[in-house]
Amino acid sequence: MFEDSQLSKFFWFAMSVSYAFCFFALYTFSTIPEYVLELNNTAQNNITMKLSNVRLVIVALALLLYPIILFGFFKYAKYFTVALTSWAVAIYIDDYFVLSEIIKYPESRLISLAQSLRPIMIVSLFCMSIELVFRPLTVD
Amino acid sequence: MKDKKTNNREFTSILWNAPDKHLNDKDYIFQSSTFRLVLGFINLYGLILTILFFIVKGNLVGGVNNNFLESGFLSVLNARAILLLLLLMSLNISAYFNYGFKYVCLIMLVYMINSAIDNAVLFSGFTHFTDRPYFAAFNASRPLFIIALFWVMIFHKGNKKSIKIA
Numbered sequence: 001m002f003e004d005s006q007l008s009k010f011f012w013f014a015m016s017v018s019y020a021f022c023f024f025a026l027y028t029f030s031t032i033p034e035y036v037l038e039l040n041n042t043a044q045n046n047i048t049m050k051l052s053n054v055r056l057v058i059v060a061l062a063l064l065l066y067p068i069i070l071f072g073f074f075k076y077a078k079y080f081t082v083a084l085t086s087w088a089v090a091i092y093i094d095d096y097f098v099l100s101e102i103i104k105y106p107e108s109r110l111i112s113l114a115q116s117l118r119p120i121m122i123v124s125l126f127c128m129s130i131e132l133v134f135r136p137l138t139v140d
Numbered sequence: 141m142k143d144k145k146t147n148n149r150e151f152t153s154i155l156w157n158a159p160d161k162h163l164n165d166k167d168y169i170f171q172s173s174t175f176r177l178v179l180g181f182i183n184l185y186g187l188i189l190t191i192l193f194f195i196v197k198g199n200l201v202g203g204v205n206n207n208f209l210e211s212g213f214l215s216v217l218n219a220r221a222i223l224l225l226l227l228l229m230s231l232n233i234s235a236y237f238n239y240g241f242k243y244v245c246l247i248m249l250v251y252m253i254n255s256a257i258d259n260a261v262l263f264s265g266f267t268h269f270t271d272r273p274y275f276a277a278f279n280a281s282r283p284l285f286i287i288a289l290f291w292v293m294i295f296h297k298g299n300k301k302s303i304k305i306a
Contacts, residue, residue, distance in 0.1 A: 054261055079242075079246060090251050093223070098220060102216065
């Protein structure tokens with residue numbers, strides 16, 4: 001499977017890092033203890049959790065669709081990867097520069113860890129995009 | 141001063157190769173008139189939207205709900221207007237050089253959809269049509285802008301790609 005797709009081992013490593021982060025984020029936000037939510041029951045936290053739930057649904061869909069597109073419709077994999085990378089960058093910019101006064105994540109160690117690991121996932125997605133976009137087309 | 145070393149044979153050679161330069165002009169890809177029209181619409185829409193952002197920021201457009209700008213929406217509008225302008229500039233540069241247009245278009249499309257989702261989730265209670273009619277009209281017509289971006293991305297004629305023979 002990996003030999004036929006002509007992608008480097010680094011691509012698979014970057015993809016594994018992205019998947020690991022996404023599963024970690026899904027786990028973190030779906031298992032927030034109730035007392036944390038009750039302690040941080042402010043309007044800012046509620047609106048942030050609402051936004052996070054919407055984003056996590058998109059992440060879950062992307063996790064399901066990505067292997068299908070990569071192995072079934074390889075021609076479109078680069079566009080899908082670029083779209084995911086730009087979305088990851090867009091939500092990062094949104095959280096830290098655009099919506100910084102409006103949203104506030106609940107105080108939890110796991111959430112803080114997930115937030116601090118986000119740049120790593122963005123870098124992995126960026127590497128995947130570069131590999132898919134700049135690899136030459138091969139013909140037998 | 142005429143270079144005597146240049147003989148007629150060399151002149152003939154230079155003139156013979158001249159049409160090849162004109163042949164290279166055919167490498168330029170001319171986009172369809174519909175494409176140019178839609179790209180013009182995207183530019184116009186983006187510019188008007190940005191101007192409107194700054195008008196709303198300056199409280200120059202009359203509105204019913206005075207709490208509209210006090211809900212933290214002002215800083216969001218400001219950042220979004222600047223980002224939209226930067227993306228619009230990148231789109232035009234990539235269209236001019238015919239390089240990476242589809243990717244810039246895709247990035248802009250994702251950015252617009254993401255900001256629409258953010259606005260719907262965070263400010264759904266503040267963006268009623270009656271609050272700011274001009275602004276709400278642009279928000280309502282956002283799908284048109286997204287469709288135009290998608291159309292331009294699909295029908296753009298890119299450069300020929302090099303093929304590596306395995």
